[in-house]
Amino acid sequence: MDHYGVLGNPVEHSKSPAIHARFAELTGQAMDYCKLLAPLDNFAQALQQWIDSGGRGCNVTVPFKFEAFQLAGTASERATLAQAANTLSFGDAGQIAADNTDGAGLVRDIQLNAGVSLAGRDILMLGAGGAAAGVLGPLLMAGPRRLVVTNRTHAKALDLVARHAKHPSLHAMLQKTELLALEQQGLQANFDVVINATASSLSGGAVPVDPRVLKPGALAYDMMYGAAAKAFSDWALAHGAVPRDGLGMLVEQAAESFAVWRGVRPPSAQVLQEMREALA
Incomplete structure (x- = not known):
């Protein structure tokens, strides 16, 4: 079981765990996904703790996207353009790769x-x-x-x-x-x-x-x-x-992050329809 999460402050409202759980179910991926509250003044420590605990990657939400990019060792072209990252992947030695799927x-x-x-x-x-x-x-x-x-x-x-x-x-x-x-x-x-x-x-x-x-x-x-x-x-x-x-953007950027991590594109249109029905 591989572990992922969303790191932010606030983060309790996030629908990302439900989205990624559904993606994993539909694609047969062995992974879980949780909410990770980071202190406003110590994002770097919270990120390192997640890496040390065995996390394989994380999404980053407000207000840490710029700081996440700065902490990464490598970055995709789209993260470099934005100078901000919402998707981090961790190597076996703890190295951080940044991407931006927004x-x-x-x-x-x-x-x-x-x-x-x-x-x-x-x-x-x-x-x-x-x-x-x-x-x-x-x-x-x-x-x-x-x-x-x-x-x-x-x-x-x-x-x-x-x-x-x-x-x-x-x-x-x-x-x-x-x-x-x-x-x-x-x-x-x-x-x-x-x-x-x-x-x-x-x-x-x-x-x-x-x-x-x-x-x-x-x-x-x-x-x-x-x-x-x-x-x-x-x-x-x-x-x-x-x-x-922006609900569709939320689901689609999550699907892009999922594909970065797992190499599989989940059925985002199906999950978006399910979320709209649930919210309605």
Whole structure:
């Protein structure tokens, strides 16, 4: 039996153990998965304790994704782009390999589960923090016509864009897709897809953008799910957009992590349907 878990603070609310338990059941993998609460001021020690106890890997959630990347000895290209990790794998000698499956999960949920192609589309992403950093590269690789990043702190958006612009594999794509960082004021262009990667849903704050950014029938995607995404979903419906919460992203990024660890792709669509039915 191999042991995995999710390391974060808070972590009690996490649905990852249920998701990975179902993945393991459906694929016949001998593994378990638990919740691991890490002290806010000592993530490194909590991670080392998990490695020493025989853990084979872990997911990392807020607020430790940036620190997890820094502690890793090796990192995948997508983790390097994000400078953040949500998936860690441990070698037999305790070495740490970092990956980031958030962006792959988001793109898969939008394109396969929601049936919205991103190629040639105009995309607006709200936020430039850890959630945005993890998905920007995969969104670019999906081939949008234009991708705009906006953030309350203008310099933070510019830093995120500049980091991707320096990456060799994305250089030509960045030139082609006109990746921009804009302040919120005056942002009124129409977009096919609007992605909320801010913490506004968690804090119960107002939607941080003018509704004029939405084309009629646009997809309005909140990375939060359940009750936390209700305000954004209500805003989208009120302005003629199609809302979608981040439950599919949660399941799909978990499936990507599972595949990294076990070499098997679980039936994520089936598990997502089961979770939606359970939540309903």
